[in-house]
Amino acid sequence: MKRIVFCTIGSLGDLHPYIAIARALRARGHQAVIATTDRYRAAVLAAGIEYARLRPDEAEFGGLEAVAAKLFDPYRGPAYLVREMIMPHIREQYEDIDAACAGADLLVTHPLTLAGPLVCAKSGLPWASSILAPASLMSATDRPLIASAAWAHAVRRLGPAPYHVLRRLAEMLARRWERPLDALRAELGLPAAHEPALLRGQFSPRLNLALFPRLLAEPQADWPTNTVLAGFPRFDGMSADTRLRAELDAFLAAGDPPVVFALGSSVVMLAGDFWDKAIDASARLGRRAILLTGTPLSRALPAGVKAFDYLPYSSVFPKAAAIVHQAGIGTLAQAFAAGRPQLIVPVAYDQPDNARRAVGLGLARSIPIRKVTAAGLAAELGRLLAAPEYAARARDAASGLDDGASRGADALLASIS
Numbered sequence: 001m002k003r004i005v006f007c008t009i010g011s012l013g014d015l016h017p018y019i020a021i022a023r024a025l026r027a028r029g030h031q032a033v034i035a036t037t038d039r040y041r042a043a044v045l046a047a048g049i050e051y052a053r054l055r056p057d058e059a060e061f062g063g064l065e066a067v068a069a070k071l072f073d074p075y076r077g078p079a080y081l082v083r084e085m086i087m088p089h090i091r092e093q094y095e096d097i098d099a100a101c102a103g104a105d106l107l108v109t110h111p112l113t114l115a116g117p118l119v120c121a122k123s124g125l126p127w128a129s130s131i132l133a134p135a136s137l138m139s140a141t142d143r144p145l146i147a148s149a150a151w152a153h154a155v156r157r158l159g160p161a162p163y164h165v166l167r168r169l170a171e172m173l174a175r176r177w178e179r180p181l182d183a184l185r186a187e188l189g190l191p192a193a194h195e196p197a198l199l200r201g202q203f204s205p206r207l208n209l210a211l212f213p214r215l216l217a218e219p220q221a222d223w224p225t226n227t228v229l230a231g232f233p234r235f236d237g238m239s240a241d242t243r244l245r246a247e248l249d250a251f252l253a254a255g256d257p258p259v260v261f262a263l264g265s266s267v268v269m270l271a272g273d274f275w276d277k278a279i280d281a282s283a284r285l286g287r288r289a290i291l292l293t294g295t296p297l298s299r300a301l302p303a304g305v306k307a308f309d310y311l312p313y314s315s316v317f318p319k320a321a322a323i324v325h326q327a328g329i330g331t332l333a334q335a336f337a338a339g340r341p342q343l344i345v346p347v348a349y350d351q352p353d354n355a356r357r358a359v360g361l362g363l364a365r366s367i368p369i370r371k372v373t374a375a376g377l378a379a380e381l382g383r384l385l386a387a388p389e390y391a392a393r394a395r396d397a398a399s400g401l402d403d404g405a406s407r408g409a410d411a412l413l414a415s416i417s
Helices: 016-027 038-046 064-071 077-100 116-123 152-158 160-177 179-187 242-253 274-285 313-319 329-338 351-360 374-386 388-399 404-415
Strands: 003-007 031-036 050-053 106-109 127-131 208-210 227-229 259-262 289-292 305-308 322-325 342-344 364-366
Touching: 003 016, 003 077, 016 031, 016 329, 016 404, 031 038, 031 077, 038 050, 050 077, 064 077, 077 116, 077 160, 077 179, 106 116, 106 404, 116 127, 116 179, 160 179, 208 404, 242 305, 242 313, 259 274, 259 313, 274 289, 274 305, 274 374, 289 313, 313 329, 322 329, 322 374, 329 351, 329 388, 342 351, 342 374, 351 364, 364 374, 364 388
Parallel strands: 003 031, 003 106, 031 050, 106 127, 127 208, 208 227, 259 289, 259 322, 289 305, 322 342, 342 364
Antiparallel strands: none
16 A cells, blocks of 8 residues: 655645546545645545644735735746745745655645655655646747736747747746755755756656546646646535525426636636636527525526535536636646636636647637626627537546546556555
């Protein structure tokens, strides 16, 4: 029996893939531990997985909404995340991961648990990295759309050579941001890093587990060695309670399939008037709608519109006429699995690149959330719903998905066999 530790921070999209793989490991008779922030302790334990605390907690930065507003600034968000949230607490992160790894056979890191590789280098514990979205691979031949650098979009279109220059600039910036990590490495007596931990240094020589399907990104020659495409490991919480399930079933039975609007677990905190625009767009189209709002709406809802604070996406996405979402990787995985056409309203980080890839597959349309209006939503949804090829391609994509949790569990076990 193996004991495998996963360390992760971020939104539910940064947690659920590891819960899915951890459950697959448990089904094979192995132990799994998830080290993450205290906000997710109950969710990890409810899924039957051992929990370990990983600092810092969002409360230290002023609460979830304050953090989300800074994190999802399209230009300054990455700097805030790394320089204000991660690096000042890198020693705490190291201590917590080190404690969670007692008796472990393997550590699996998230791209932002930067102290994890140091724990393994110091202790000799085997290390595997995970990659949640294709953008993290920074391939020069499958160039991602970098949300925080709009000027770089033109460089992306010029080809691999200019992109290498762009990547070199990113490395220089990462080196400056990572000085606290370098200081910790020196204190531990470890050699200096050859690559920035935020870029190529996040990858393990043992195993790099890509938690998305080939459909989203074909393997590239410049991907790190020992990269395994597992597919989407899908988990979206436990089942809805009996009351919510009854409300959902009653609404679905009362009319045509609705358009489902969802913004994930983080962007939902920045929704602003998005729900008003969604309601208006649905009325313009004469469509019913379900809103997954995260918190209760204060306004009265018109007939044909139902709002839920929370529903597991797997319970409602497959019943949708179309899904409107932000393209966080966890939400995208559930939308792909549902086999329904998508209108994507990306905000930041990997979301614009994820949206670009879904649009390229012919199963989605996209409009940046900052450009969303009720009229624009209605127009894009109208085009999506009027063209049956979107739905057909969405069904084809769903039918080709692998069981990412099982494939991921098998790859991890094979790496330490």
